[in-house]
Amino acid sequence: MNKSLIGLIAVSTVFLIYVTGFYTNFQSDSALEVIDFSIDKPASENSIPSNPDRIPLYGDLHVHTKYSFDAYIFGVTATPYDAYKYATGEAIKHPLGFDMKLREPLDFYAVTDHGFYMGMIENYADTSSEMSKKEWTKPMHNINRPENVNVESLGERADLFSSVLSQAIVQPYPYWHPKLWKAWFTNNIQVALKSFDYDVHKSAWADVANAAEEFNDPGNFTTFIGYEFTTSTEVEGGNLHRNVIFNSSNAPIRPWTRIDSLNPEDLWTWMDSLRDKGVDSLAMPHNSNGSNGQMFEVETFRGNPISIEYAEKRMRNEPVVEMTQVKGTSDTHPLLSPDDEWADFEIMDKRVGSRPPTYSMPQGGYVRDAYLRGLTLDWEGRGNPYKFGLIGSSDTHTGAGGFDEDNYWSKAGVLDGTDMGRGSVPLTQDRIDMLNQYADLYNQPISIQEIDGRTYADVGFDQWSASGLAVAWAEENTRDSIFQAFKRKETFATTGTRMALRFFAGFDMESIDLDSEDMVKNAYAKGVTMGADLFSQDNQTPQFLVWAQRDKLGAPLQRVQIIKGWVESASGTPKEQIYDVACSDGLLVDPVTNRCPDNGARVNISDCSISNDVGAGELKTIWTDPDFDPTIKAFYYVRVLENPTCRWSTWDSIKAGVTPRPDLHQTIQERAWSSPIWYIPESGELNIIPL
Amino acid sequence: MNLRILVFFVIGLLIFLLDIGFNAEQDSKDIYISDQELTSLLSAWQSQVGRPPSDEEIVNIINNFVQEEILYREALLLDLDQEDRIIKRRLAQKITFLKQETIPNDPSQEEIKKFFEKNKNNYFIPPTYSFSHHYFSKESNAKERAAEAFDEYQTNGAELTGDPFFLGKNFYQNSEDEIKKNFGALFFLAIKNLAINEWSGPHESVFGEHIILLKEITTGFYPPLEKVLLRVQQDYLSEAQEKAIAEYINEIRSQYRVIINPDYKF
Numbered sequence: 036m037n038k039s040l041i042g043l044i045a046v047s048t049v050f051l052i053y054v055t056g057f058y059t060n061f062q063s064d065s066a067l068e069v070i071d072f073s074i075d076k077p078a079s080e081n082s083i084p085s086n087p088d089r090i091p092l093y094g095d096l097h098v099h100t101k102y103s104f105d106a107y108i109f110g111v112t113a114t115p116y117d118a119y120k121y122a123t124g125e126a127i128k129h130p131l132g133f134d135m136k137l138r139e140p141l142d143f144y145a146v147t148d149h150g151f152y153m154g155m156i157e158n159y160a161d162t163s164s165e166m167s168k169k170e171w172t173k174p175m176h177n178i179n180r181p182e183n184v185n186v187e188s189l190g191e192r193a194d195l196f197s198s199v200l201s202q203a204i205v206q207p208y209p210y211w212h213p214k215l216w217k218a219w220f221t222n223n224i225q226v227a228l229k230s231f232d233y234d235v236h237k238s239a240w241a242d243v244a245n246a247a248e249e250f251n252d253p254g255n256f257t258t259f260i261g262y263e264f265t266t267s268t269e270v271e272g273g274n275l276h277r278n279v280i281f282n283s284s285n286a287p288i289r290p291w292t293r294i295d296s297l298n299p300e301d302l303w304t305w306m307d308s309l310r311d312k313g314v315d316s317l318a319m320p321h322n323s324n325g326s327n328g329q330m331f332e333v334e335t336f337r338g339n340p341i342s343i344e345y346a347e348k349r350m351r352n353e354p355v356v357e358m359t360q361v362k363g364t365s366d367t368h369p370l371l372s373p374d375d376e377w378a379d380f381e382i383m384d385k386r387v388g389s390r391p392p393t394y395s396m397p398q399g400g401y402v403r404d405a406y407l408r409g410l411t412l413d414w415e416g417r418g419n420p421y422k423f424g425l426i427g428s429s430d431t432h433t434g435a436g437g438f439d440e441d442n443y444w445s446k447a448g449v450l451d452g453t454d455m456g457r458g459s460v461p462l463t464q465d466r467i468d469m470l471n472q473y474a475d476l477y478n479q480p481i482s483i484q485e486i487d488g489r490t491y492a493d494v495g496f497d498q499w500s501a502s503g504l505a506v507a508w509a510e511e512n513t514r515d516s517i518f519q520a521f522k523r524k525e526t527f528a529t530t531g532t533r534m535a536l537r538f539f540a541g542f543d544m545e546s547i548d549l550d551s552e553d554m555v556k557n558a559y560a561k562g563v564t565m566g567a568d569l570f571s572q573d574n575q576t577p578q579f580l581v582w583a584q585r586d587k588l589g590a591p592l593q594r595v596q597i598i599k600g601w602v603e604s605a606s607g608t609p610k611e612q613i614y615d616v617a618c619s620d621g622l623l624v625d626p627v628t629n630r631c632p633d634n635g636a637r638v639n640i641s642d643c644s645i646s647n648d649v650g651a652g653e654l655k656t657i658w659t660d661p662d663f664d665p666t667i668k669a670f671y672y673v674r675v676l677e678n679p680t681c682r683w684s685t686w687d688s689i690k691a692g693v694t695p696r697p698d699l700h701q702t703i704q705e706r707a708w709s710s711p712i713w714y715i716p717e718s719g720e721l722n723i724i725p726l
Numbered sequence: 727m728n729l730r731i732l733v734f735f736v737i738g739l740l741i742f743l744l745d746i747g748f749n750a751e752q753d754s755k756d757i758y759i760s761d762q763e764l765t766s767l768l769s770a771w772q773s774q775v776g777r778p779p780s781d782e783e784i785v786n787i788i789n790n791f792v793q794e795e796i797l798y799r800e801a802l803l804l805d806l807d808q809e810d811r812i813i814k815r816r817l818a819q820k821i822t823f824l825k826q827e828t829i830p831n832d833p834s835q836e837e838i839k840k841f842f843e844k845n846k847n848n849y850f851i852p853p854t855y856s857f858s859h860h861y862f863s864k865e866s867n868a869k870e871r872a873a874e875a876f877d878e879y880q881t882n883g884a885e886l887t888g889d890p891f892f893l894g895k896n897f898y899q900n901s902e903d904e905i906k907k908n909f910g911a912l913f914f915l916a917i918k919n920l921a922i923n924e925w926s927g928p929h930e931s932v933f934g935e936h937i938i939l940l941k942e943i944t945t946g947f948y949p950p951l952e953k954v955l956l957r958v959q960q961d962y963l964s965e966a967q968e969k970a971i972a973e974y975i976n977e978i979r980s981q982y983r984v985i986i987n988p989d990y991k992f
Binding site: 068070084086088090091139142161162163165168177180234237238241276288533537549550551552553554555582584585587649652653 | 790811812893934
């Protein structure tokens with residue numbers, strides 16, 4: 036008895052020493068060391084114009100360059116500097132040699148290379164490097180020598196993409212395993228990996244930061260130091276990727292990556308610690324559509340119930356979600372919203388990076404569903420971890436986002452830089468041979484398919500999109516002003532179109548004259564805007580003010596919709612409803628169906644021309660929810676639809692002089708989504724709900 | 727950890743190297759690390775990491791350097807440098823750097839001045855426009871309402887007022903590019919030719935009609951050299967470098983003959 040007690044004390048003492056030893060390490064963690072990356076630049080003499088009513092600033096916060104392990108394998112040699120040049124309007128080269136240029140410059144941009152193995156592949160490929168002496172780097176040696184950046188290298192590259200991934204990823208241990216504990220507490224486990232060179236990694240990160248500093252031009256063009264935290268769930272490979280951006284020149288000496296931890300909660304802990312040191316940052320999840328429903332789970336990464344603390348921590352660090360990008364749009368899925376006629380829009384239903392391509396379960400993978408789940412969790416008293424705003428971005432891997440359907444290069448460099456590679460145009464015999472040869476050579480699944488008697492590449496790129504943009508309502512084009520807009524969630528997402536969208540709610544909106552030049556000033560004074568909470572005032576019915584303006588170079592607007600979601604108080608059932616609130620061409624919403632009549636806009640598929648005489652330059656209205664219940668929490672967000680236009684795959688086939696693939700959507704309706712406004716009822720006595 | 731360990735390490739290394747050296751038969755096996763080299767190794771480390779290396783890290787840095795040097799020499803002995811594209815490119819790069827460095831780092835004021843005069847257009851500050859506008863939405867008879875409002879203003883002095891515009895009413899010192907971005911090219915054509923401080927309109931844009939008051943144009947101008955000296959110096963240098971390399975290649979090229987199989991099928 037005594038002996039075993041002494042034994043127990045001894046063991047626990049040793050264990051304590053062990054743990055505190057690691058904890059000390061944690062305290063001096065390299066990922067918490069902050070570097071000032073700022074560079075000396077002559078300060079501008081001009082004052083920065085500021086607008087108290089705020090202006091919409093358009094940007095892309097998801098851009099990969101050669102430093103990303105996959106981009107380099109895709110043949111990309113564009114640097115972060117090239118990427119920023121592209122954003123300011125210069126043309127840069129696609130790996131296959133053609134020019135990529137924006138129709139109009141962007142207002143802000145962030146290069147966000149994968150933090151995990153940042154800079155390493157370029158280092159393996161460089162035969163003068165230390166790493167390249169290792170046997171297994173051989174297939175990568177000089178992979179991007181100019182004469183090898185071509186379509187013929189596609190098989191080799193696709194193989195590297197899958198083999199490098201499996202080679203480099205640390206196999207995660209279950210949560211109880213001491214090695215995982217060690218990974219958590221020493222906090223720089225990557226250094227222990229044989230395939231990793233910390234110096235190369237750090238200098239790649241420093242170069243990313245330096246490029247951002249060099250191009251940041253307050254008042255004209257804003258950049259953010261950032262990277263992608265590329266994590267996934269352990270068993271199913273559910274995509275949990277998020278981008279992290281920092282609000283100043285001060286950033287950590289290295290990115291926190293999936294090698295540090297797969298658990299997003301650890302990322303937030305790290306971000307919280309940096310915030311305590313004065314370095315503010317935010318993380319933006321993306322491709323929830325490819326998460327197999329795990330991006331917006333109703334439990335935590337470790338399978339624990341969601342708590343108020345979890346919800347607060349998540350919302351503190353992840354105020355906005357990238358809901359549309361090249362790998363599809365995550366508004367909602369036809370299976371989740373059977374009554375939404377516009378739900379079948381740019382659906383990408385595969386888990387990100389899965390080989391062979393594997394179906395991704397929609398439940399928990401789309402933002403509308405997440406908002407409903409958030410309300411349900413809140414209803415259970417667990418807090419709302421899904422009260423986020425909306426943005427889009429491109430996720431390009433060529434340094435240059437492609438936002439226009441008629442000028443599209445997808446994102447994976449050599450792999451999908453051609454129409455045949457993307458699956459929009461039938462393959463020629465030599466390309467068929469090449470793909471078959473590749474399947475043989477690397478023991479890969481057959482990647483061609485027969486459709487209507489013609490042969491196409493079957494690689495999943497046909498589900499990808501020329502999307503999207505992040506738009507921030509900011510006083511001025513500076514880092515801080517834009518960053519604060521993200522924190523307020525005063526943002527909207529677009530599919531690449533530069534339409535503009537205002538959204539306000541309040542109890543005295545009706546007194547605002549929609550035709551007055553002071554409309555916006557009054558709306559700010561009398562209500563709340565997108566991303567905010569609207570608190571009940573004596574159970575009055577609120578009014579919503581919506582105002583949308585077309586992209587001057589895009590198609591005119593067709594309709595404005597408000598999407599409402601709530602949890603029924605009697606049954607706890609989540610519900611959604613879509614209301615058309617403004618129609619183009621003077622048409623009126625049918626009060627029974629809540630829909631605008633057809634405005635007659637059509638697309639000529641033979642040349643992609645569109646109806647010129649229908650559609651609106653702007654749409655504005657004040658709307659009241661006909662089914663409003665003042666006692667129920669609800670969210671409201673706006674969706675604006677343009678008249679239909681050709682999808683990129685249709686443009687590809689027209690340019691190639693072939694008929695479009697019959698199984699793909701030939702047209703799309705470009706759109707924008709606002710961050711929601713949440714209505715919060717008065718917290719009266721507790722409602723006891725029978726279960 | 728203190729310096730003593732480093733001293734022991736260095737002594738050990740020296741003995742090791744001396745040993746190698748004495749056993750060498752033909753090629754020298756000395757690896758001599760100069761003070762300069764040490765300084766540059768350590769400062770490279772510091773610039774990457776942001777702090778000076780610890781003693782332990784210094785040991786590692788030197789170790790890595792030595793290892794690299796040894797492998798490099800062994801590779802040379804095996805002629806591994808022959809026909810390697812990366813090495814070729816690196817050497818070609820090095821000679822271009824060399825040629826670049828022959829340019830005097832501090833060009834005379836005279837030269838800078840001459841360069842500036844020649845390339846003045848690169849430093850031109852474009853004109854800006856400050857203006858207010860009243861907007862009439864295309865959605866509701868923009869043309870008629872704008873014309874009427876302007877007429878009322880001109881004949882009866884009625885107050886001008888229009889619809890709300892997404893970006894507001896007042897614009898301060900916008901360049902041509904900004905105006906085109908916000909309103910489209912058509913609108914810029916109109917504003918370019920307006921008289922100052924005089925309401926004018928209606929003028930068309932993609933969004934509808936506008937009655938515009940141009941308040942101020944800052945004329946484009948060539949800034950004095952002092953204002954852009956830093957940029958001019960940089961541009962001068964990079965041009966001079968490019969020129970030097972081009973000249974060098976041109977000069978040497980004539981000594982080379984390029985032979986390609988005329989029957990080769992491209």
